[in-house]
Structures are given as structure tokens and as C-alpha cells.
Amino acid sequence: MKPILxxxxxxxxxxxxxxxxxxxxxxxxxxxxxxxxxxxxxxxNDNAALDLIFDNALIYVEYGNLVSKSEYxxxxxxxxxxxxxxxxxxxxxxxxxxxxxxxxxYAEKQMRGSKHELRRWRFIDTWxxxxxxxxxxxxxxxxxxx
Amino acid sequence: xVRNVCFSFLLVFAAAPFRGQEADDPDVKSKIVALERLxxxxxxxxxxxxxxxxxxxxNYQLVNSExxxxxxxxxxxxxxxxxxxxxxxxxxxxxxHHDTAIATGRYQIRGLRHGKVFSERGRFxxxxxxxxxxxxTIATLATPTx
Numbered sequence: 001m002k003p004i005l006x007x008x009x010x011x012x013x014x015x016x017x018x019x020x021x022x023x024x025x026x027x028x029x030x031x032x033x034x035x036x037x038x039x040x041x042x043x044x045n046d047n048a049a050l051d052l053i054f055d056n057a058l059i060y061v062e063y064g065n066l067v068s069k070s071e072y073x074x075x076x077x078x079x080x081x082x083x084x085x086x087x088x089x090x091x092x093x094x095x096x097x098x099x100x101x102x103x104x105x106y107a108e109k110q111m112r113g114s115k116h117e118l119r120r121w122r123f124i125d126t127w128x129x130x131x132x133x134x135x136x137x138x139x140x141x142x143x144x145x146x
Numbered sequence: 147x148v149r150n151v152c153f154s155f156l157l158v159f160a161a162a163p164f165r166g167q168e169a170d171d172p173d174v175k176s177k178i179v180a181l182e183r184l185x186x187x188x189x190x191x192x193x194x195x196x197x198x199x200x201x202x203x204x205n206y207q208l209v210n211s212e213x214x215x216x217x218x219x220x221x222x223x224x225x226x227x228x229x230x231x232x233x234x235x236x237x238x239x240x241x242x243h244h245d246t247a248i249a250t251g252r253y254q255i256r257g258l259r260h261g262k263v264f265s266e267r268g269r270f271x272x273x274x275x276x277x278x279x280x281x282x283t284i285a286t287l288a289t290p291t292x
Contacts, residue, residue, distance in 0.1 A: 055243070057243070059239070059241055059250050059271065061250065061271050061287060061289060064269050064291035066239070066250060066269065094205055094207070094284075096205075096275055096277070096284055097245070098245070099245070099246045099273070099275055099284070101207060101284060101285045103207055103215060103285075120213070121213065122214070122215060124271075124285050124286075126246070126273045126285060128244075130243075137246070137248055138250075138271055140269075140271045140287040141209070141213075141287070141289065142210065142211055142212065142287060142289040143212075143213055143289075144213030144214075145213055
């Protein structure tokens, strides 16, 4: 009797652990996809896509300044996609229930006069799961010093 | 003595039950502002590792103003090796999303590190999480301002 009970317990806990891992992996994949959507949306001036990704109470720190969602969307809408290109590099995702933290690096290529200037930034973004899915509630980055 | 009583009071305050509190609850906002002042202005300056250990989650991540990624033990070691003379945090804004709170503000820090004077000013962006009835920081960005 005891070995059967033990086998059932092992099976149940293995299934539970596996389900947990699958959920975490699924969440991490969803956050990575949203980070990529953000980059793509910005490079295509796609404010409709960005509007869905960002929470209305978004706190965004851009170049050291506090920027609201509407200010950020307005800037994206009027920017020249060719003058500012973003390349997202690998990132790590840590999940805390309905909150996730994404940390990674992106390279930003900007036109300065006739020259391209390349800068690397490390970002830290906070995502929260709300009724319609994961939304970005806070984001910011620091320039990587050599 | 008074300072220790103050710290103990704020830690109890941080661990107080939050059942029934909704998003953007002004009580939560004022708690987060108090905890920001406790962690940044008081505990750093007093090298109060015990308090910081309670306020920083074990999976805490910091992106510092040079774009470096640091964990909880890196930060605690930094606090121990620095002599903070002044630490000002102001213009703090808090947004809450159920069990997650985002706090941002400006900071100015001046002190001695490895015998050398350092001075830094910038903007911070903290993510707080209500975990087992206590608010803990899970992520911080510190970025230079112009």
C-alpha cells in the first residue's frame, strides 16, 4: 500500500512541478514577445500596438526624465523611424506571481548629423498581469559605461 | 535609540495587513513613500544592513547609473563599503497595481567610497511587491539625469 501511495505522491508532485515550470516558461516567452512587439511597434510608429502594451498608468524613465504614456506615444508618433533604430539583445525574466521583471540590453543607433551614433543601454521593465493580459507598468534604462 | 525605534516602527508598518486595499489606495502610496525614505535616506546612511535585508527581496535586481546589473548581495556590500554623507530623495511619485507598487523620484547622493569622494544625481525607479504581507523591493533602476 505504502509504495503505491508514494508513487502517486511522486507522480502528483512531478506533474505539479512540471505545470509550474510550463507556466513560468510560458510567461517568460509572453514577456519576451511583448518586449519584441514594443521594439517593432516603436520602429514602425505603431501607436495602436503600443497603446495595448502599455498600462495607462505607465511610469517610463527615458534619458533620465519621467515620461507619461501619452507623452511617450506622442513622441513615437512624430519620430522618424530611420533616425533611431533599436536592436534588442537577450534578456532575463523573473516572475513574482502576477508581476514580472525583464532585464536586458539594447543597442540604439541614432543619426547625429550625417553620422550614426551607437549606444548600449541596460533596461529594467516591470510587467503586471491584468484582466486583458500582461501590461507594461514601469520601464527605464541606464547607459552602459565602458 | 530614537532612530532604531523609528526603523522598527516602519518595519512593522511595512508588514501591516493590506487586506481589502485597492489599487491606487492613498494609504499604500504613503507607506511606499515612507519605505522609500527608510531604505534610501536612512538605512543607506546608517549602514543598516538588517533593515535593508528585510526591504530587499532575495531576488532583487538593480541596474545602476553605469548600466551595471547588481544583485542583493552586491548592494549590501556596496552599502557596507560606502560612507554616505548626504542622500536626498525627492519628488517621489507612486502608482499602485494591486500587490505591486511603482515608485520614482529624483536622488542625490554624496559620500566616500574606498577613500574617494563620489557624488551622483539621477532618477530612481523602484518596483515594490507585497509579499507575505510585507512590502519588498524587487527591482531598481538608477539612471543619470541631464
